[in-house]
Amino acid sequence: MRRPDARPLYMQVEAILKERIVSGAWVSGQALPAEPELAADLGVSAGTLRRALAELERRHLIERRQGRGTYVAQQTSERALGQFFRVRNLAGNPVEPETLITRVVTAPASEEDVECLHLSPGAEVHRIDRSRIFEGEPRIVERITLPAALFPGLSLPLAPEQLGTEIYVHYRYRHGIIVVRADEKLSATPASEEDAAVLGCAVGTPLLLIERVTFDAAGRAVELRVSRLDTRAHRYAVEIV
């Protein structure tokens, strides 16, 4: 096997398969060809292909089921919540948030937006202000900032049947953006008057401030999200390994 590319073969295979998913050549939910067939197509052994598939599965780009086949992963609310939503109640159990969108505007990017999302100065962004509600109580206020270039004609889940749908599902199916990773920076901040009004707490109550930058499968920064979490009845959970 010729290897003008310096990377190991299994990494090249992984990149090829990832490209097929990112480009939309293989759509969400679609079954991949069976391993022997795909390996023959790519001109590699089954073992090499399997190593590439294992890595793609680890990154949640595909799902494999013994006896059935390998499928391009689907983005669902359950998965988005399980993977990216780290809020737990005091018993340590996951909570199911409702969402209330309060404002959507399109505006020029701020300096912070330009830096975090690697935009060119003067680019436009969409801003979504919303609150998240656990068991009837508003517990998070947040602002989501999206590069307008990546989300043309931004459509949001506003219809009743979509209210329970996580926004990352919309990124995927409306805009073709596959969210795979996020960096978060956490700090503590006092509640502003607006925070206090929404969250029903005193002004100055310590809130957990979460600054998230989200990346898609192609490695682009696609979302900046600043959240304020009322931690009177909830915690942000992290597992360190």
Next chain:
Amino acid sequence: MRRPDARPLYMQVEAILKERIVSGAWVSGQALPAEPELAADLGVSAGTLRRALAELERRHLIERRQGRGTYVAQQTSERALGQFFRVRNLAGNPVEPETLITRVVTAPASEEDVECLHLSPGAEVHRIDRSRIFEGEPRIVERITLPAALFPGLSLPLAPEQLGTEIYVHYRYRHGIIVVRADEKLSATPASEEDAAVLGCAVGTPLLLIERVTFDAAGRAVELRVSRLDTRAHRYAVEIV
């Protein structure tokens, strides 16, 4: 190959190797036998052994270096900081903390200790109060709680040459405890008078409260740590994948 054990062979091999490390049969820094030799010893193929080794490396129990060999991982301050210390400055760079121990006592476990560390009521614990200092400024106050049964005759890094040594290094080399995982719960809390005195902030300043339970390679809860981080100049960083 007989398999009365239901688990796949590579998992059984992984468990055997882990046991050899946890029990001390293979000590920290020691080179493992070469792969073909070890595979023959265990009566498995090289491929099966390599799969087990890959998992142990992922959990930081061994280190592999092409051309040199495979070694039982050593616990160093650098590794403990890199793996478990998530504080960054505002530029996003890691900080190098100094440590000031203010108080060490042995006392009966509280209810919270019993629950978090899975102790029997009435068990004793060591408590270590300390502060952590970044670039000359105290930024964290924390209390570490350890089951006395696991840390008999607790020895702490008090000598001058040990001041830069992370406490997990001592757990490993003084008490044979290999820290591999931690669960953290984060919230925001106002600074108490004592917090404010140490951190040089106003009473009521929002602090990031970190409640950590640490686990060793055998799966035991071995440490409860409650930290308060002053986030005026630092952040707690998380990567979500």
Next chain:
DNA sequence: CGTCTTGTGTCTTATACAAGACCATGCAAA
């Protein structure tokens, strides 16, 4: 100071069988 040799982990291939899922067939019961 290069070069060779030896020992190590890494990559790739090939083959075989195990285990899970699905489906068509066909028999038995209603």
Next chain:
DNA sequence: TTTGCATGGTCTTGTATAAGACACAAGACG
């Protein structure tokens, strides 16, 4: 006839083996 279900065939991924080429590190040797 229709329904229900057991059975076996066949497709899938998962596990385990073996063998060889390759890349890297360290020490020996000229």
